[in-house]
Amino acid sequence: MPRTGERGGPQTRARILEVANRLFLERGYEAVTVAEVAREAGVSSVTVFNHFARKEDLFLDRATDAADLLRVAVRDRAPDVDVLTSLQDLAFRLCDERAPLSGLSARAAPFFRTVAGSPALIARARAIGAELQTTLADELFQDPNFEGDRVLLAAFFMAGYSAVLVETARRRVEGEPDKALAKDHRRRLERLFTALREGFAAH
Incomplete structure (x- = not known):
């Protein structure tokens, strides 16, 4: 079951991006997994990939x-x-x-x-x-x-x-x-x- 609110649109996407960018900048891109980003953002890995086609797009999002x-x-x-x-x-x-x-x-x-x-x-x-x-x-x-x-x-x-x-x-x-x-x-x-x-x- 998805966690409460994790299907949200722009707010969920923004939260995932904020967490991903913070972790990548702190630890380096290669050292951080999508599962860690999802856990920190309070969503599932499936939800992350619903918003971003690939891990790289969590950082190169523009x-x-x-x-x-x-x-x-x-x-x-x-x-x-x-x-x-x-x-x-x-x-x-x-x-x-x-x-x-x-x-x-x-x-x-x-x-x-x-x-x-x-x-x-x-x-x-x-x-x-x-x-x-x-x-x-x-x-x-x-x-x-x-x-x-x-x-x-x-x-x-x-x-x-x-x-x-x-x-x-x-x-x-x-x-x-x-x-x-x-x-x-x-x-x-x-x-x-x-x-x-x-x-x-x-x-």
Whole structure:
């Protein structure tokens, strides 16, 4: 029998995430089992997997948010705004807000250390990147106003953004001051979009 309340929606999911992140950061991802997360969160392992398809998603839980942001950037842009401008606005907004998906969050260093220490998390992060690339390409294929090479743009954008994020992660872990880190992150984003714009005719 499920424990009382464990079938709950957002609250249960949030509690599982809070417990999982705390345990992973304290002990390392590989040292914590799903059963331990479930027990600490007061639910069953089945309930954990009802909310998360795999253990890695208990830590890398923002893939859905990232996919939604990409879809909105393509689908909901103004008629006179090209795709690269919309993606650039998204990247700069994440930077300015110090959002977790930018790598500039004040709590990013422990997160990046945990990922770097786990082959399973590294592999899952790469898989998420590939999934996001497919999401962006699929969205571009549904956009009749885009006339460039959709597959290449999605591939280059995701590779470029990932490179910026990885470098920001490295510097964050090394303790680079926030102001300098954010300035460098934005500068590399500017270089990325200049390169993309020079290589693609986006409409």
